[in-house]
Amino acid sequence: MPSVAFFDPLWRKAYSFPVPDHQTTTPSTCSSRSAGIAATVLLTVIVLLVCLIPKAENDLFFELRTGMDILRTGHLPRVDTYSWANAGTRWDVPEWLAFVLYSLAFKSAGFFGTWLVMALLTVGAVWIVWFWLAPRVGRPWAFLLANLTLLGMNDCIQERPYAFTYLLLAVSLVILTRARERFALSSPKNLWGGLGWLPAICVLWANLHQGVLVFICLLVAYAVGDAAVWLWLSRRGDPGAVSHGRSAARMLAVAFACAVTVMASPYGWRIYWNVFITLCDHNLMSNVTEWNSVAVLPFAQLQPLIFLSAIVFGALAFSRHRSFSDALVVACLFVESLLHARNIALFGVAGMIVAVPHLESCVRDLRGRVRLASNPLSITLLMSFGALIYAATVGLVAAASLGKAIGPKGYTPAGIGEAAARVPSYPETACAFMDREKFPSDLRMLNNFEIGGYLMWRRPSQPVFVDGRLDVYVGQTFDNMLILARRGGDAEWTRVAQSYDFDCVVTTSLKQATPFLKDPNWALVYLDPKRPHHTRCRILLRRRPQFAALIARCLKDQPLSN
DSSP: OOOGGGTHHHHHTTTTOOOOTTSOOOHHHHHHHHHHHHHHHHHHHHHHHHHHSOOOOTTHHHHHHHHHHHHHHSOOOOBOOSBSSSTTOBOOOTTHHHHHHHHHHHHHHHHHHHHHHHHHHHHHHHHHHHHHHHHHHOHHHHHHHHHHHHHHHGGGOSSSTHHHHHHHHHHHHHHHHHHHHHHHHSOTTOOOTTTTHHHHHHHHHHTTOTTHHHHHHHHHHHHHHHHHHHHHHHHTTOTTHHHHHHHHHHHHHHHHHHHHHTTOSTTTTHHHHHHHHHHHOHHHHHHSGGGSOGGGSOHHHHHHHHHHHHHHHHHHHHOSSOOHHHHHHHHHHHHHHHHOGGGHHHHHHHHHHHHHHHHHHHHHHHHHHOOOOSOHHHHHHHHHHHHHHHHHHHHHHHHHHHHHHOOTTTTSHHHHHHHHTTGGGSOHHHHHHHHHTTOOTTOOEEEOHHHHHHHHHHSTTSOBSOOSOHHHHTTHHHHHHHHHTSOOOSHHHHHHHHHHTOSEEEESOHHHHHHHHTOTTEEEEEEOSSSOGGGOOEEEEEOOGGGHHHHHHHHTTOOOOO
């Protein structure tokens, strides 16, 4: 295992600060340090403001419930006990450690604590890009590219386990890129410099998020790229083929080591199985937005990908140090981003880090050919002013977005944490109504997908129909959920609804509630009075003898009309 000193040059060079021991500190050096600190602080503020832009956190709630149960019982889940439709189905939780960490943060500071975990992870990922870029391309370019990476991540900045992947992917690729650069300069005896960290990181990563498999695939892509160059050069009799052959073997060995170590998890080899069954379910992949292709995204969401891909591929094309392996890795990331929109964030982080040596080459050429001004101070002031205007714009957007989502707790840390996760938009009043009216916990409840995790967390004694744990419902249950989300009336909907024999419906979807509202065998017992018509939470009970008293109690002195 390499020493910690392996990482030291990255941080020492981050601002272009370091002063050689034989030199004294000059005013210009101090000015450079101050500028570097100011740029880092401003970038950090921008990242935190972007993290404040609210996003629906449907999955956060079931993660908190699972993490709390792990802390309470000391055991990891093996089967599903949270739904009634799939109770007893095998359920693996490879991301258990992330669930526990978010739950500990929630116990300490509520939803502000979970937001803080996500924000720190995002800041860390953007810092890695910034620190990796700054000494190579200069602070102005690094600041611009780090913010572009942040925009690419924006739609996936959520309080979810994959926030850990962004940070760990950035760290791992920096280690890998530095090691590959060293291989080109070192003797054949120094085969592994720094790569020994990667399997260790993958062990931790595998218990936080399954995104570790993306990094293993990138290692394999590097091995394939190096092997292709080795074959090409060998046929031409080029002596440089030997180093590429060694590099291919090295990458393959590291990929194998990481692939084995990720199974150092309570769930072992099933970390691969969970991803496999998800990717093989075409109905699920086509109906879950984050797994859709970029073709479904509005143009505004595509802009960061367009700019990122233009810059990264442009750097690879015009670099003086072209690398087929780097191009292959970036191409794989780009194709995955086109196939699955959720991978745009991974392309932003990984693509920028892989392209850094090539960006450095292009920036050097650009500086040699273009003279923007005779007075560099004027350019610095202009860029600083532009950065401040950009930060102010992001702040205004964040403030406006947060203001729309703020709840009864206002602009306190707790209120801000809830607003960032859009907690006030979930059916708290409906859950309080069910608690007050003492709804039985053994009801066969139908709920819409979006609030399943919230109901699972808010009313732990009541099993749900579905929630965000797609690996539990993949297959027939997920397909039936899509059928029941329609307005109904057709034979297929009737067949599925009858097969489940529901007792209760709790939904924020008017489309899903409509067929039950039209059925005289169902009674509407609750209608959220404060929500817009199409997003009101509605609770309906089936008119069965055992629910007669409950229905009468719910409707007493509160006549409802939909």
